[in-house]
Amino acid sequence: MTTTLQDCRALDAQDPLRALRELFLLPEGTIYLDGNSLGVMPRSAPARVADVVTREWGVDLIQSWNKNGWFTMPGRVGDKIARLIGAAPGTVVATDSTSINLFKVLSAAINLSTADHPQRKRIVSERSNFPTDLYIAEALCKERGFELVLVEPDEIAAALTPEVAVLMLTHVNYRTGAMHDMPAVTAAAHAAGALMLWDLAHSAGAVPVDLTGAGADYAVGCGYKYLNGGPGAPAFVWVNPRHTDRFWQPLAGWWGHATPFAFTPDYQPAPGITRYQCGTQPMISLAALDCGVDTVLAAEALGGMAALRRKSLALTDLFISLVDERCQGHGIGLATPLDHAQRGSQVCLTKDDGAYAIVQALIARGVVGDYRAGDAGQHKDILRFGFTPLYIGFEDVWNAADHLRQVLETGEWRRAEFNTKHAVT
């Protein structure tokens, strides 16, 4: 049965999450399918940031650390994020970047594993993991005399040998949108005696996550994607409370100290997740992130992450079927799994030639997705479309697929202007 524009409008009319779109300032004439790279600005953010600048900084100045709660901000925003990822209060801090937090938790995981199992000197990850994760792991392995072993998703189980200290995976793959079974993979890592570290960059605020239920060991995630925290927003870090106080991480700055204002010359780590902080945090950015996290928490009254997930799957199902029905004959393939249990909140299409130019032609029409380059091997060029159920509707999906159809049918993507690469793709 084919879907019509009227069907999509009817779905929007029935959508219980429809009102959440009003929490965002969506640019006129844009269908924004890149919330997996940079989430849309919350309507509350400009006034909140202006208040932090003009009143908290401008007037209250140094007193703001106490008076306006600046000092406790990483933990307070962390507690809000915790509600979205199945973490207990007091186990998450919003701080630093994903790359830096990965360095901290991977270091702590190596220390923890080495204390109990000194013979384990391997970190396993996926070859198609986001490169910064692999670069951080590679650098740390060199420094600590470890080996980084990269495998394909179907080779993970076989790679969990007695040499493995840590299995480090990104829950939802940034290129394909494929999602791991977090409880099953965590259990497999533990059965093999390895620690489990999850990167939730494409999961937090996008799909339900239960770190506690899965019994994972460490997690990091991103603030500027589905949490809508703004460009370069602080990331977050979670450590299972059973490990937190056993080791500290090597970026032992004063914000992770037990008594930072005692100014002692020696380092005493704070109890709990506070020890995963390093130095002074960016308050303006944290305020914007707080606004972003609040947009996701606003769904709690409407069914929370389960309701967001239902809508996200309905949106991605619709996009997949519309592309299948209406864009045939142009060599478009699907990289994202059809199985709901294996799909994040994005749809990735493949095309042997012209993927970059098609994305550029779509952007010129106001349909903003992005392009991720393939490689000479098994990974094809990708046209990537993120579907944030907070602000994307079913009519948007119809229109996006229709623009794609027109770009393909007219061949307008072949125009020279769409075939020049920019620095940031």
Ligand SMILES: *Cc1c(COP(=O)(O)O)cnc(C)c1O
């Ligand atoms: C987006 C993303 C990052 C980003 O890291 P930064 O330190 O914020 O640049 C890291 N890992 C994964 C898996 C991502 O998707």
